[in-house]
């Protein structure tokens with residue numbers, strides 16, 4: 342399922358002394374099945390943009406077309422949009438409130454008005470999809486889980502609504518390395534195996550390089566760069582000028598090249614760096 346954004350402008354508190362143009366004429370199209378990373382320094386407009394995709398925020402002007410339908414038009418129901426577009430907020434575990442994991446995950450599908458049988462099927466399926474074994478976890482309290490597991494419960498709650506588009510706002514923020522890896526693995530799996538169009542807001546260039554097939558860079562409410570990770574991370578100067586970095590291994594590659602090593606230019610992952618360094622060090 343695709344999303345098309347046309348001339349999107351969002352102004353917070355218009356015509357007040359606190360007026361803030363958060364999105365300044367955004368145009369973009371996210372195609373079915375893409376894995377898009379949205380990056381940008383704090384306050385660049387990422388959260389504001391994604392909240393338009395599921396109708397949480399209304400544009401000041403412009404349109405959002407989901408699956409060929411303009412969701413900003415009058416009469417479009419929020420529940421219809423939520424069936425298609427699932428949004429996992431930053432620190433979603435703060436929104437877990439039921440006494441068992443099963444009940445928590447059921448909350449979203451219940452709000453869609455589904456019957457008990459369907460809710461039960463979807464809950465089980467969503468738990469398995471995020472790697473939480475149903476029988477083992479269903480009766481546990483969300484509060485006895487690790488940070489990474491709590492995030493998985495929160496993601497399952499959105500996945501249980503079976504959206505075609507999954508949006509995650511910094512899903513690894515505040516997790517330890519193990520929790521981060523768990524979540525990234527599940528996100529990758531949801532995209533690959535279940536073919537969900539995925540939009541990931543992230544501050545980690547390493548995660549973006551590893552997972553995304555497209556990177557959109559936001560700066561001051563505008564799209565500054567948009568392309569494949571290898572293309573975008575070549576623009577070291579532009580990224581640095583807007584307060585962003587490239588993956589650490591890209592800098593390493595640059596340094597080695599400057600020192601005369603024969604290292605190719607578009608290294609963005611540890612695996613690529615390892616391969617290139619081994620090749621450069623091999624006796625001729």
Ligand SMILES: Nc1ncnc2c1ncn2[C@@H]1O[C@H](COP(=O)(O)OP(=O)(O)OP(=O)(O)O)[C@@H](O)[C@H]1O
Pocket residue numbers: 353354361362363381382383384385386387388389390
């Ligand atoms: N509810 C609001 N009322 C007024 N201004 C807001 C509101 N939400 C966001 N803003 C402003 O809009 C701009 C964009 O904010 P937004 O949260 O979309 O940025 P972001 O890129 O998601 O930042 P972060 O990486 O910190 O989450 C910022 O200047 C922010 O201060």
